[in-house]
Amino acid sequence: MSRYDARSIEPKWQKAWDEAGTFKAVRDPAKPKYYVLEMFPYPSGRIHIGHVRNYTMGDVIARYKLATGHNVLHPMGFDAFGMPAENAAMASGGHPKDWTYGNIDTMVAQMKPLGFGLDWSRMFATCDPEYYGQQQSMFIDFMEKGLVYRKNAVVNWDPVDMTVLANEQVIDGKGWRSGAEVERRELTQWFFKISDFSEELLDALDGLENWPDKVRLMQANWIGKSRGLRFGFDRVDGGEAIEVFTTRPDTLMGASFIGISPDHPIAKELEAANPEIAAFNARCRKGGTTAEAIETAEKLGMDTGLKVKHPLDPSWELPVWIANFILMDYGTGAIFGCPAHDQRDLDFCRKYDLPVIDTFSSLGVERKSDKHGLPVSLDSSPELGSADAYVPPKTERVVYTKPVFGAPREMTGEQAVEETINIAEKQGWGVGLTQYRLRDWGLSRQRYWGCPIPVVHCEACGVVPEKKENLPVRLPDDVSFDQPGNPLDRHPSWAATDCPKCGKPARRETDTMDTFVDSSWYFARFTAPHADTPTVAEDVDYWMNVDQYIGGIEHAILHLLYSRFFARAMHICGHLPKKAIEPFNALFTQGMVTHAIYVTRDDNDRPVYHFPEDVEVTESGARLGATGEAVEVIPSAKMSKSKKNVVDPEDIIRDYGADTARWFVMSDSPPERDVEWTAAGAEAAAKHLSRVWRMADEIAGMAGAGEGDDDLLRATHKAIAEVTAGIEGFQFNSSIAKLYAFANTIQKSKAGAEAKQAAMRVMAQLMSPMTPHLAEEMWARLGGAGLVANADWPKADPAMLVDDSVTLPIQVNGKRRDEITVPKDMPKDEVEALAMATAGVQRALDGKPPKKVIVVPGRIVNVVA
RNA sequence: GCGGGUGUGGCGAAAAUGGUAAACGCACGAGACUUAAAAUCUCGCGUCUUCAAUGACUUACGGGUUCGAUUCCCGUCACCCGCACCA
Numbered sequence: 001m002s003r004y005d006a007r008s009i010e011p012k013w014q015k016a017w018d019e020a021g022t023f024k025a026v027r028d029p030a031k032p033k034y035y036v037l038e039m040f041p042y043p044s045g046r047i048h049i050g051h052v053r054n055y056t057m058g059d060v061i062a063r064y065k066l067a068t069g070h071n072v073l074h075p076m077g078f079d080a081f082g083m084p085a086e087n088a089a090m091a092s093g094g095h096p097k098d099w100t101y102g103n104i105d106t107m108v109a110q111m112k113p114l115g116f117g118l119d120w121s122r123m124f125a126t127c128d129p130e131y132y133g134q135q136q137s138m139f140i141d142f143m144e145k146g147l148v149y150r151k152n153a154v155v156n157w158d159p160v161d162m163t164v165l166a167n168e169q170v171i172d173g174k175g176w177r178s179g180a181e182v183e184r185r186e187l188t189q190w191f192f193k194i195s196d197f198s199e200e201l202l203d204a205l206d207g208l209e210n211w212p213d214k215v216r217l218m219q220a221n222w223i224g225k226s227r228g229l230r231f232g233f234d235r236v237d238g239g240e241a242i243e244v245f246t247t248r249p250d251t252l253m254g255a256s257f258i259g260i261s262p263d264h265p266i267a268k269e270l271e272a273a274n275p276e277i278a279a280f281n282a283r284c285r286k287g288g289t290t291a292e293a294i295e296t297a298e299k300l301g302m303d304t305g306l307k308v309k310h311p312l313d314p315s316w317e318l319p320v321w322i323a324n325f326i327l328m329d330y331g332t333g334a335i336f337g338c339p340a341h342d343q344r345d346l347d348f349c350r351k352y353d354l355p356v357i358d359t360f361s362s363l364g365v366e367r368k369s370d371k372h373g374l375p376v377s378l379d380s381s382p383e384l385g386s387a388d389a390y391v392p393p394k395t396e397r398v399v400y401t402k403p404v405f406g407a408p409r410e411m412t413g414e415q416a417v418e419e420t421i422n423i424a425e426k427q428g429w430g431v432g433l434t435q436y437r438l439r440d441w442g443l444s445r446q447r448y449w450g451c452p453i454p455v456v457h458c459e460a461c462g463v464v465p466e467k468k469e470n471l472p473v474r475l476p477d478d479v480s481f482d483q484p485g486n487p488l489d490r491h492p493s494w495a496a497t498d499c500p501k502c503g504k505p506a507r508r509e510t511d512t513m514d515t516f517v518d519s520s521w522y523f524a525r526f527t528a529p530h531a532d533t534p535t536v537a538e539d540v541d542y543w544m545n546v547d548q549y550i551g552g553i554e555h556a557i558l559h560l561l562y563s564r565f566f567a568r569a570m571h572i573c574g575h576l577p578k579k580a581i582e583p584f585n586a587l588f589t590q591g592m593v594t595h596a597i598y599v600t601r602d603d604n605d606r607p608v609y610h611f612p613e614d615v616e617v618t619e620s621g622a623r624l625g626a627t628g629e630a631v632e633v634i635p636s637a638k639m640s641k642s643k644k645n646v647v648d649p650e651d652i653i654r655d656y657g658a659d660t661a662r663w664f665v666m667s668d669s670p671p672e673r674d675v676e677w678t679a680a681g682a683e684a685a686a687k688h689l690s691r692v693w694r695m696a697d698e699i700a701g702m703a704g705a706g707e708g709d710d711d712l713l714r715a716t717h718k719a720i721a722e723v724t725a726g727i728e729g730f731q732f733n734s735s736i737a738k739l740y741a742f743a744n745t746i747q748k749s750k751a752g753a754e755a756k757q758a759a760m761r762v763m764a765q766l767m768s769p770m771t772p773h774l775a776e777e778m779w780a781r782l783g784g785a786g787l788v789a790n791a792d793w794p795k796a797d798p799a800m801l802v803d804d805s806v807t808l809p810i811q812v813n814g815k816r817r818d819e820i821t822v823p824k825d826m827p828k829d830e831v832e833a834l835a836m837a838t839a840g841v842q843r844a845l846d847g848k849p850p851k852k853v854i855v856v857p858g859r860i861v862n863v864v865a
Numbered sequence: 866g867c868g869g870g871u872g873u874g875g876c877g878a879a880a881a882u883g884g885u886a887a888a889c890g891c892a893c894g895a896g897a898c899u900u901a902a903a904a905u906c907u908c909g910c911g912u913c914u915u916c917a918a919u920g921a922c923u924u925a926c927g928g929g930u931u932c933g934a935u936u937c938c939c940g941u942c943a944c945c946c947g948c949a950c951c952a
Contacts, residue, residue: 214869218947221868226951246952259952299950325950335952343866344950437951556947635876668877668890676877680891688890691905725881737879737889744889747906809885814933816885817919843919854932860884864932 004693006657010773014115022789023062023117025073027542034070035543036062037523039551039559040077043103043125044084047110048639049593049647049677053665057590057732058550059116060666060769064727066117067768067793073543075526076111076118078104080125081132081450082515087177089481096449097477100127110650114658115772117789122529126518127449131525133472134534135517136454140465141573143455147193150463153442157185162485164446178484184285189444190453190511194565198223198436201564210586212672215556222557224437229421230332231430233258233308236317242266242308245331245435249424250416251338253402254359256349258308258320259301259335263328266320270304277302277322284324299348300324311429312404323348331435339389346389359402360416362392441562443514448479448487450512458499458506467500473508486510519559520566523549523583524576535575544576549584556589588730591674593665595645597634598622609644612679636676647677656686659771663689666770667736689774692743692763696778699746699756706752715745716759717800723766724796732770739767757782762794810835811862812844820861828855835861 017023038058041051055076062074085096104125111118124131142148156165160178164187175182194201202223205216229249232241242258260267262284271278280302301321310316318336325344326335339349340358349356392398394413401408404420411419424430444453452473454466466473476494479487488494488510499506521534527543528536551559567583570576576583598610615622615631622631639646652661664685669675719742726735746759761782768775768788779788803824808831810818818840822831832853835841845865852864 214947217869221948224948224951228952244952248952323950325952327951330951332952337952342952344952435951553946670878673878678877678891681877684891687904694905733877734879734889740889807885811885811933814884814931819885840919852932854884856884856933860933862884862932 004690004774004777006659006773007654009777010113010115010658013773013776014112016776016787017115017117017789020787020790022066022787023072023074023119024121025071025075025119025543027539028071029542031069031071033073033543034062034065034548035073035527035546036065036548037075037526037546037550039549039555040079040519040522041107042082042084043078043080043100043107045103045106047107047649049649049652049661049665050639051111052114052649052661053593053671053675054550054552054590055111055114055116056662056665056770057588057671057730058548059118059662059772060727060732061548061550062117063769063772063789064793066789067765067791069792072117073526074116074118075122075529076116076120077123077522077526077529078107078125078127079515079519079522080104080127081512081518083447083449085449086447086481093481095477095479097127097475100125100449113653114649114662117772122526124522124525124529126451126515126522129472129474130530131522132451132518134525134531135451135513135521136466136471136473137468138521138534138570138573138575139454139513140468141575142192142569143465145569145572147196147569147572149191149193150188151191152186153189153191154184155187155189157183157187159183160484164444187444187446189442192441192443192565192569194441194562195436195438197565197568198225198438199434200568201438201561204564204582208582208584208587211584212587212589215553215560215587215589218556219561222438222561226435226437227417228331228433228435229417229424229430230433231311231424233311233318233336234314236307236309239266239306242320242334243332244334244336245433246336247435248338248341248413248417249420249430250400250404250413251341251359252310252312252336252404252420254338254340254357255310255318255336256339256345256355256357257337258318259323259326259337259345259348260304260320261326261328261333262322262324264322264326264333266304266306267322270322277304280322284322299344299351301348301352303352319354321352329439330437341389341391343389343391357402358390360398360400360413361390362398441514441516441565443517444511445514446486446489446510447512448475448481450515451518452488453509453511453513455509456497456499456506457509458502458504460504461499461501461506463509464499464501464506470500488512516558516562517566520562521570523563524567524570524580533575534570537577540575540580541577544580544583546584548586548588550588550590552592553589560584560587588672590671591669592638593647593677594636594674595639595647595677597637597643597645598631599634599643600624600629600631609642611644636674652682656682657689657773659689659774660686663736663771666732668733670733671730688740688743689771692767693774693778695743695747696760696764696781699753699760700781700783702753702756704753706755707750709751709755712746712749712751712755712759714800714803715742715749716762717796719745719766720762720794721796721801724793727769735766736770739763742766764788765791765794806858808835808858809860810838810841811860812841813865814862815844817841817844824858828857831855831857831861835863 036058038054058074062072066072080100085100088099089096126132158165158175158178158180160180161175165175165182174180202220202225205220208216226247228245228247230243230245232243234241262281267281271281284300301323304320304322306320307317308320310318326333337345337348339346339356397410397412399408399410400416403416405423421432425432452475454471454473456464456466458464476491479491481487495508495510497506497508523546524535524540528539563583567576568581571578571581598612598615599607602608610624610631614625616625622633623629624631637645649661660682664682665675719738722738723735726732726738742763746756749756761784764775764778764782765788772789775788784791805821806824807819807821809816810820818838820834820838822834832855841863848865850863850865854862
């Protein structure tokens with residue numbers, strides 16, 4: 001008997017696939033295509049077990065689709081621009097390019113032994129000039145189509161590193177690296193006009209039926225559509241009217257103040273003349289931008305002394321306040337406050353003693369007056385004990401006691417909003433407006449390691465796109481990271497160029513692109529990865545869309561939304577066909593691989609983490625192997641080097657082989673859920689695979705007839721049906737459970753050599769997507785023709801799936817009392833007679849006649865006593 | 866605060882359309898083989914009834930619909946995720 005030695009067998013089959021070109025994708029109109037893609041990795045240095053799970057899922061699909069007659073595209077590349085490379089250069093010298101390409105080499109070398117069925121000939125990194133040059137070319141196309149523009153925007157500026165920081169790099173108002181107080185600085189930045197597509201990106205979500213609802217919902221929330229009214233409040237002093245936007249125009253008669261943002265033009269104007277206001281505004285602006293800071297921040301306001309007239313009653317004057325909770329970049333940066341129906345406005349009015357006027361109340365509420373002598377409902381009156389504003393769902397019917405439209409009436413908020421908008425439009429003092437939360441996509445980064453924005457600043461001609469024949473605008477190699485700031489900016493010669501338009505000396509743009517740009521079209525580039533245009537029509541026509549996209553939920557919003565925008569923009573510029581404006585037909589978001597954390601405490605009660613191999617886990621608890629100290633076990637934690645709970649795929653491959661790693665990460669948990677890596681589980685996976693190999697080996701050497709060939713054949717067809725259903729339905733854990741059960745069945749079967757060999761060959765095929773190397777080895781040992789990877793997927797014969805007889809449980813009042821085994825097509829009345837005669841039923845009925853008997857053919861019998 | 870999700874043995878989990886709850890695996894226990902161990906194989910394994918099942922209970926908790934509910938409906942609790950001064 002030969003032992004299964006993964007280390008020698010796995011490379012052998014990898015070479016065989018390679019030589020046969022099994023996974024090389026070639027256009028073939030005669031075959032249905034299938035494009036499966038996993039979100040490509042950032043080349044951080046090493047792959048981790050999460051990558052293994054992610055890519056194994058894609059590989060299972062790819063190999064299954066190949067076996068079912070599809071022409072499969074399954075590529076891999078690297079999302080290779082970004083800050084970590086620059087940080088590494090700053091920390092330890094060297095060049096981001098060397099660091100990045102070195103990491104890519106390492107990771108490719110780690111991925112190849114895992115046996116993924118990838119077309120490696122299509123590999124690229126986004127930092128390849130060949131790739132980013134095409135990206136620059138598209139940027140110029142986008143400029144021509146008006147999809148890109150420049151404007152001033154406020155950024156987080158680190159004055160020490162002299163660079164712009166992303167929000168997540170600002171910690172407690174300080175730069176994450178320098179620790180310096182971050183400033184808000186206005187810079188001219190490049191933007192993509194994604195907001196032009198707000199409505200379409202929202203509407204099209206409905207068509208993405210094979211995306212998780214959760215992701216669609218997150219995107220919808222992010223786009224944040226709201227319907228409201230925009231109108232102006234005329235100033236008593238005759239100055240320019242203050243425009244406001246509201247989603248609750250139905251509460252207009254409950255307005256008690258106007259609030260403007262500290263960044264509102266009027267606030268800035270007042271600032272110049274009034275030091276008190278200047279001080280107040282400065283204080284508001286200083287406030288932290290973190291979520292907690294915002295949540296706990298006190299509502300602050302300052303009366304400007306300005307007054308405005310109510311649009312429906314010129315004699316009604318309202319004060320204008322500057323308030324710290326009003327954002328300049330949403331709506332118009334100004335609101336009217338209606339404290340009766342908005343908790344935040346109510347808090348504000350209580351604090352500054354402004355009136356509370358309600359406009360509607362819940363049905364049947366008695367109306368009283370508050371201390372200002374104004375009518376107020378029970379719902380919002382502090383005097384009457386309620387601390388909360390009355391904010392019912394807009395769909396709820398309420399009584400409008402003070403509506404914009406004449407006499408009090410009962411209606412829903414939705415109806416009242418629409419009616420108010422209609423009135424405002426008819427009377428000409430306001431317009432109905434749809435507002436989106438989605439901002440334009442700021443893509444400028446004051447960084448070196450990114451795609452240079454291919455434009456030139458000319459004194460005479462202004463901003464001029466580089467000529468396409470001069471692309472790519474390459475990053476210079478001779479840069480250093482020993483001083484703060486953008487190396488492109490301080491490079492002695494790189495930025496100096498000639499204006500593409502007038503030929504006079506000009507300066508290159510030194511901003512580079514957000515790395516989200518790189519990942520917004522790589523899926524399209526994979527269809528023709530080395531073409532000298534961004535895409536090639538025949539290739540995108542044939543291969544797009546991505547039939548199955550697989551990746552982490554952390555990309556649910558930005559990456560996927562940006563890609564959807566990019567696909568539309570590319571279509572407008574002729575780089576993608578219409579069908580590809582939604583590039584991902586199906587999306588699957590996989591869970592993480594987690595691992596327990598082992599922690600003890602030091603003298604200062606700070607956590608000390610331990611490697612799993614240093615810990616002994618027994619029933620009574622976990623202890624340190626060396627000292628016997630008790631160890632706290634935190635299960636199912638995200639892997640992190642600092643917590644010492646990382647599993648290195650290389651170790652697993654060395655100890656057990658790639659198939660074991662692949663098998664384990666696909667078993668146990670459903671793929672969308674997290675799976676906990678345990679040493680025992682990996683061990684068990686390895687044992688099972690060698691058991692299957694032993695079975696295959698023994699069965700291959702068997703001869704002679706046996707008993708129960710037909711039963712084994714039935715079991716085989718059942719296994720085919722179940723395993724296939726599991727793969728089709730993204731329930732790989734179920735497929736694996738069925739494969740375990742099938743192995744048990746074969747082992748117990750006493751069938752003859754031929755029958756067992758046939759069953760085992762099917763086993764090899766069914767296992768091949770998950771454990772391809774073992775499957776090839778089994779297939780070869782059992783006399784299968786060619787590579788199992790190329791063999792046609794077995795088909796389950798429906799006739800073989802139905803048993804001649806069925807075992808029916810017999811219930812009395814819903815409790816199981818007995819069972820009978822009957823031919824599957826036995827008439828109902830005969831089944832009922834047999835069921836009634838069973839000992840279990842007789843005992844339960846105790847001689848009394850049944851009230852009713854329900855027979856569900858092939859399922860169950862229930863006797864109602 | 867708003868929105869979404871999850872809750873089943875010691876653990877990971879499984880159960881088209883409502884129809885035998887706990888498949889499969891881990892851990893654990895017993896046994897076989899062995900001088901012994903490892904490996905392997907066989908059997909057992911939700912809880913309670915001091916043993917046991919042809920007994921009772923059991924899918925977070927409380928109700929409801931139904932002949933029958935892990936599945937459908939209402940309510941409560943816990944945990945997780947996303948968004949959040951968005952007018």
